Amino acid sequence: MPAWTGGGPKAPRPEPRQPAVTGPSPLRWRPSGRIPLEIVHGERDLTPGIGVLQDRGGNPRADEPMSRLAGRLRIFARAIPRLLIKPLRRESRHPRRILIAHHLLLGDTLLLTPLLAKLREQYPQSQIVLACPKAIVPLYAGRPFDVTALPFDPRDSKSVRDVLLSGPYDLGMVLGDNRHSWLALGAGCRWIVGHSGDRPAWKNWPLNRSVPYPDTAAAWADLATELIDGPPPRAYRPADWRAPQHAALPEPSLLTQPYVVLHPGASTSVKRWPNARWRDLAQRVEALGYLPVWTGGPGEAELIRAIDPDPHHPNLAARLGLGELWHLFAGAQAVVCPDTGVAHLGRLIGVPTLALFGPGNALIHGAGRYWREVPFVPITIADMPCRDQPFIFRREVAWVRRCDRNETTCVAWRGDHADCMGRLSVESVYNALQNVLVKV
Structure with missing residues (x-):
C-alpha cells in the first residue's frame, strides 16, 4: 500500500496560543510498480536543511x-x-545541456512546469534534466516538454552520485533552497542561476547570477520563469502532459456515474476544513446528481469514514497510487481539496479544481499567467489578518503574506480548525463548485 507524506532571516517564531541523457548510469533508472503517494501531502514543500527539513517559510522540522x-x-x-x-566561468548563449537542481515536493515541483515550458521554447534543441524526488519521477515518464527527470534524494548517496555524474552542463538552475547550487556545481554546471537572498550566505557561493524577487506580488510559478531571459511561455494545456501509467481503480462499478472527488486531507491541521463542512458539501454534491468520491492518505481512511460513513460513497483513502489518483481525477467532474500537492496535480490534469486556501497565499501558489486557461479556482479570504509572515524559502520578501504556524502556535485557533479555514463557508465552496459543474 503506498505511503503518503508532501537571503533573509528565518521567520520569527510566533508566540504559542495561550489556553535520455548522455552520460553514465543515472539515467538508466526505471520506475517499477505503482507510483507512491508519499509526497502528495507535501504542500509545505519541504526543502533540505542541515539536520532538519525546512518548509517554504524556512522553519525547521525533524530530520535525521x-x-x-x-x-x-x-x-x-x-x-x-x-x-x-568560478571567476573563469562564462555564460553560454546557447546552452546544450541544462540541469534544474532542487529538492521540492510534489506541489512546488509541479509549479516548475512553466519554467520547463519556457526553457523548451528558448532552447528547442537543448537537453533539459530535472533533478526530481524519486516518488515523483514516474509523472515525467512521458517526457513533458522533452524533459528528462533524474531521481534525486539527498539522503540517498547513490542518487546524489548519479546526479553528480550526469554532467557536465552548460547551465544550472536552482529553485527553492540555494544549497542545491552546490549540487549543480558538483554536477559540472558551468553557469549557475538562482534567486538571491537565501541564508546563510554560503548557499549562494556557487551562483554566477542571482535574480532578486520582484518588488510587486506575483505567482511563484511565474517568478521561476524569470530566471532566464525571454518572453513568458504560452499558456499551459493539459495535452502538454501525458498521463502516467496506472493500475485499475478500485470500486469501478461505482465510478460509472458522474462523480466529484472530495479530498479533505492536508499535511497540517491548520489547512484542514472542518469535518462537518465536508459532510455538508458531500450531501449537496449528491443532491446535484453527482457521486461524492473520497480520497486521502493511509492515515485518513478513518477520518473520511467519520466524515461520511455512507458505504455508497467510495472511500479510496490509502488505496491509490499517484498514477491511479491521476486517472481518478481525469474522470471526475471536479475536485475539491485544501491547498496541497493534490490541488496542483488537478490543475496539471485539467480537471476543474477548487483549492481551499487558509494559511497559504492563493496569489503566490494558486494563480499565475501560465495557468490562466486551466479551470482552477482558489477559494480564500484575501486579507486574512493573521496571514502576516513575509517569508518564502527562507527569504524575507516585502509583499509575501503567508502563515506557517501550526495548531499550537496558531493565533486564531477555533477548537478544531484555524479561523482562516473556518471563514471559508460551505455556501461559498458550493457556489464555486456549481459554477464549474455548469461549464463541464
Missing part, C-alpha cells in the same frame, strides 16, 4: 542529522575544487 552526510560529502568533494575557478 546524519542521513544526508554521505551525500553532502560527495557533493562538496566535487564542488569545492570547481568553486576555485
Whole structure:
C-alpha cells in the first residue's frame, strides 16, 4: 500500500496560543510498480536543511542529522575544487545541456512546469534534466516538454552520485533552497542561476547570477520563469502532459456515474476544513446528481469514514497510487481539496479544481499567467489578518503574506480548525463548485 507524506532571516517564531541523457548510469533508472503517494501531502514543500527539513517559510522540522552526510560529502568533494575557478566561468548563449537542481515536493515541483515550458521554447534543441524526488519521477515518464527527470534524494548517496555524474552542463538552475547550487556545481554546471537572498550566505557561493524577487506580488510559478531571459511561455494545456501509467481503480462499478472527488486531507491541521463542512458539501454534491468520491492518505481512511460513513460513497483513502489518483481525477467532474500537492496535480490534469486556501497565499501558489486557461479556482479570504509572515524559502520578501504556524502556535485557533479555514463557508465552496459543474 503506498505511503503518503508532501537571503533573509528565518521567520520569527510566533508566540504559542495561550489556553535520455548522455552520460553514465543515472539515467538508466526505471520506475517499477505503482507510483507512491508519499509526497502528495507535501504542500509545505519541504526543502533540505542541515539536520532538519525546512518548509517554504524556512522553519525547521525533524530530520535525521546524519542521513544526508554521505551525500553532502560527495557533493562538496566535487564542488569545492570547481568553486576555485568560478571567476573563469562564462555564460553560454546557447546552452546544450541544462540541469534544474532542487529538492521540492510534489506541489512546488509541479509549479516548475512553466519554467520547463519556457526553457523548451528558448532552447528547442537543448537537453533539459530535472533533478526530481524519486516518488515523483514516474509523472515525467512521458517526457513533458522533452524533459528528462533524474531521481534525486539527498539522503540517498547513490542518487546524489548519479546526479553528480550526469554532467557536465552548460547551465544550472536552482529553485527553492540555494544549497542545491552546490549540487549543480558538483554536477559540472558551468553557469549557475538562482534567486538571491537565501541564508546563510554560503548557499549562494556557487551562483554566477542571482535574480532578486520582484518588488510587486506575483505567482511563484511565474517568478521561476524569470530566471532566464525571454518572453513568458504560452499558456499551459493539459495535452502538454501525458498521463502516467496506472493500475485499475478500485470500486469501478461505482465510478460509472458522474462523480466529484472530495479530498479533505492536508499535511497540517491548520489547512484542514472542518469535518462537518465536508459532510455538508458531500450531501449537496449528491443532491446535484453527482457521486461524492473520497480520497486521502493511509492515515485518513478513518477520518473520511467519520466524515461520511455512507458505504455508497467510495472511500479510496490509502488505496491509490499517484498514477491511479491521476486517472481518478481525469474522470471526475471536479475536485475539491485544501491547498496541497493534490490541488496542483488537478490543475496539471485539467480537471476543474477548487483549492481551499487558509494559511497559504492563493496569489503566490494558486494563480499565475501560465495557468490562466486551466479551470482552477482558489477559494480564500484575501486579507486574512493573521496571514502576516513575509517569508518564502527562507527569504524575507516585502509583499509575501503567508502563515506557517501550526495548531499550537496558531493565533486564531477555533477548537478544531484555524479561523482562516473556518471563514471559508460551505455556501461559498458550493457556489464555486456549481459554477464549474455548469461549464463541464
